[in-house]
Amino acid sequence: MIKGRYDRIFDIVNYLIMIAVCAIVVIPLIFILANSFSSPDLVYFGEVRLIPKGFTLATYKQVITYDDYAILNGFKNTIIYTFFGTLISMTLTFLAAYPLSRKDLKGRGLFMTLFVITMFFNGGLIPTFLVVKSLGLYNRMLGVILPGALSVYNMIIVRTYMQSSIPYELQEAAMIDGCSNFRLFLVIILPLCKPMIAIMVLFYAVGYWNSYYNALIYLQDEAREPIQIVLRRLFSQTKSGGLSTGNTSTSGTELAKQAEAMQYAVIVVAMAPILCIYPFLSKYFERGLMVGSLKG
Amino acid sequence: MQVNEQKTAAMAEEGAGAKKESAVENAAKTVARTPRRNKKRWYTNLDLYLMLLLPVAYVLIFHYAPMYGVIIAFKDYSAGRGIWASPWVGFKHFAAFFEQPDFWVLVKNTLIVSIYSLILYTIVPIVFGLLLFEVPNKAAKRVVQTVTYAPYFISGVIVCSMCYSFLDADTGMLAQLFQALGAERTQYMYSTSAYYHVYVLSGLWQGLGWWSIIYVGTLSNVDPALHEAAIIDGANRFQRIIHINFPSILPVATIQFIMSVGNLMSIGFEKSWLLMNEQNKPAAKIIATYVYEISLKSTLKQFSMATAVGLFNSFINIILLIAANFLSKRVSETSLW
Incomplete structure (x- = not known):
């Protein structure tokens, strides 16, 4: 294709826009990283730009030891929430998706409606809270996981994928050979759904890792707090300057300086795990979302 | 990845082709009314319904039960009485x-x-x-x-x-x-x-x-x-x-x-x-x-x-x-x- 002058100008402008958008995304992240490794004095006076100044790891040490290792405890809890939450969510999603992908299932439309309605209607904060409480799940780890464990939107994506990329004839052939539906699901369907499984694990795991709301509503006990709640607490304490390091000899300004630097280290600590695994999985996103957008 | 995509695309095509065939086949079968086909009732898929049991129970408990709980908007809810026994108050709230x-x-x-x-x-x-x-x-x-x-x-x-x-x-x-x-x-x-x-x-x-x-x-x-x-x-x-x-x-x-x-x-x-x-x-x-x-x-x-x-x-x-x-x-x- 021969490009006209107009097209070349278009390309240049377009590249500039793309570079600008990427810069807007990346610069804040680099800024945070640089500040978290810098000396609190320089951070406090806004001296640090994109390269650490007065390199130190002391801020990280402070963040980790803060409030009797609350961060580490939060990490531990979040790993538990993420692992079991993802397991439960995946089970519910795939158990619902497969039968609903089968055209020969009687009452399929009815079941589908039952699920879809929940996408647009819900009882709201208090009625849901009362149900969780009456089940004895308040202040339990399961109580943080279960409300919101099944995303109907994800379930529809999986169902559509099963319908559109696994030929029904293959399943029929297996059934004629005497394979039960359940075995069919485990032995044939699930292995064929590998890319979908990868996408869904990612969606759910990130959701649980970042989740704040459920713990805010259904949890009281500090020992079970997920990382996001701990971060929020740490952050609002450093922001209001009410930081207690237990060290009485440090002056007010010293504390304010430390608090300022800690904010950045806290952000890095919380973001790092997700952003580290993210590049390896990003290739799946587009396909996953595209399949889901098909109306089926 | 590339290979994988091609594979799925090929599969999807096959699927589409096969679907057309099966529609014809199905039509033929309905006319012929083969006995084996006819026998397929809902209970042949019993295990599919069993699979649905868990997710359906889940939405009933965590989505539909709260929808029922919405009636406390029209009541004076007190924890002691529970949802049902609390008195109705209409649109007061x-x-x-x-x-x-x-x-x-x-x-x-x-x-x-x-x-x-x-x-x-x-x-x-x-x-x-x-x-x-x-x-x-x-x-x-x-x-x-x-x-x-x-x-x-x-x-x-x-x-x-x-x-x-x-x-x-x-x-x-x-x-x-x-x-x-x-x-x-x-x-x-x-x-x-x-x-x-x-x-x-x-x-x-x-x-x-x-x-x-x-x-x-x-x-x-x-x-x-x-x-x-x-x-x-x-x-x-x-x-x-x-x-x-x-x-x-x-x-x-x-x-x-x-x-x-x-x-x-x-x-x-x-x-x-x-x-x-x-x-x-x-x-x-x-x-x-x-x-x-x-x-x-x-x-x-x-x-x-x-x-x-x-x-x-x-x-x-x-x-x-x-x-x-x-x-x-x-x-x-x-x-x-």
């Missing part, structure tokens, strides 16, 4: 809410935040998707995509913390940038006038790349023959974007828009709550934060009142959803139902 001095402020804030985000989050990802698709170099495209999707995976807590850090008048990078450009020294996080922009623009920073995925994906399915024909007719890049690419993503964009309207009033609790402080509260408080504040957050625990307010919120939302769907059906013939 709704009336009380409408008479609140805060009522209009809450409705206004909720609508401003929702509509402002709705407009920006619809238009900007479309424009970005159209432009991103035009990047000729595949590797460059991949890099831009990977970079711009990333913020979507950062938690709300972190994004709100970042807002506080970057907009701090003394140390924040953005606040300093604004001052260098001639703006007055402002504590943006503690100002009511800046609040809406902080809320919506930080959301855009987070979601822009992610929301554009669907458009980039849709564009890669556009028939290249359309573009070839347009080039022969002398259309330039910009004209082709406007007359070929834009119309081809319009149906998807419309569905996305209606879905966003459907969630219009239910978004935003977490973020509003995280961004809110005493100073910006007059702008930051929305219906959802009010519900939380008068119930779980308060010592009074006004459960019935909170439920009534939540129900009012959902009611407005449903009206908006129906209206958006109706309008879209009229204008573009694309609709959810």
Whole structure:
């Protein structure tokens, strides 16, 4: 294709826009990283730009030891929430998706409606809270996981994928050979759904890792707090300057300086795990979302 | 990956081909009424229903039971009596809410935040998707995509913390940038006038790349023959974007828009709550934060009142959803139902 002058100008402008958008995304992240490794004095006076100044790891040490290792405890809890939450969510999603992908299932439309309605209607904060409480799940780890464990939107994506990329004839052939539906699901369907499984694990795991709301509503006990709640607490304490390091000899300004630097280290600590695994999985996103957008 | 994609594509094609065949076969079979086919009743799929049992039980308990619980909006709920035995009071709680001095402020804030985000989050990802698709170099495209999707995976807590850090008048990078450009020294996080922009623009920073995925994906399915024909007719890049690419993503964009309207009033609790402080509260408080504040957050625990307010919120939302769907059906013939 021969490009006209107009097209070349278009390309240049377009590249500039793309570079600008990427810069807007990346610069804040680099800024945070640089500040978290810098000396609190320089951070406090806004001296640090994109390269650490007065390199130190002391801020990280402070963040980790803060409030009797609350961060580490939060990490531990979040790993538990993420692992079991993802397991439960995946089970519910795939158990619902497969039968609903089968055209020969009687009452399929009815079941589908039952699920879809929940996408647009819900009882709201208090009625849901009362149900969780009456089940004895308040202040339990399961109580943080279960409300919101099944995303109907994800379930529809999986169902559509099963319908559109696994030929029904293959399943029929297996059934004629005497394979039960359940075995069919485990032995044939699930292995064929590998890319979908990868996408869904990612969606759910990130959701649980970042989740704040459920713990805010259904949890009281500090020992079970997920990382996001701990971060929020740490952050609002450093922001209001009410930081207690237990060290009485440090002056007010010293504390304010430390608090300022800690904010950045806290952000890095919380973001790092997700952003580290993210590049390896990003290739799946587009396909996953595209399949889901098909109306089926 | 490449191989994998081809495989799936091939499989999908096979599937489509086979579907046609099976339709013919099925028709033949219905005419012939083979006995084995006929025997297939619902109980042959018994194990499929068993599989559905768990998810169905789940939605009944965690979604439908709370819908029943909504009746406490019309009752004076007390924990001792439970949902059923608490006395009916009709629309008392709704009336009380409408008479609140805060009522209009809450409705206004909720609508401003929702509509402002709705407009920006619809238009900007479309424009970005159209432009991103035009990047000729595949590797460059991949890099831009990977970079711009990333913020979507950062938690709300972190994004709100970042807002506080970057907009701090003394140390924040953005606040300093604004001052260098001639703006007055402002504590943006503690100002009511800046609040809406902080809320919506930080959301855009987070979601822009992610929301554009669907458009980039849709564009890669556009028939290249359309573009070839347009080039022969002398259309330039910009004209082709406007007359070929834009119309081809319009149906998807419309569905996305209606879905966003459907969630219009239910978004935003977490973020509003995280961004809110005493100073910006007059702008930051929305219906959802009010519900939380008068119930779980308060010592009074006004459960019935909170439920009534939540129900009012959902009611407005449903009206908006129906209206958006109706309008879209009229204008573009694309609709959810």
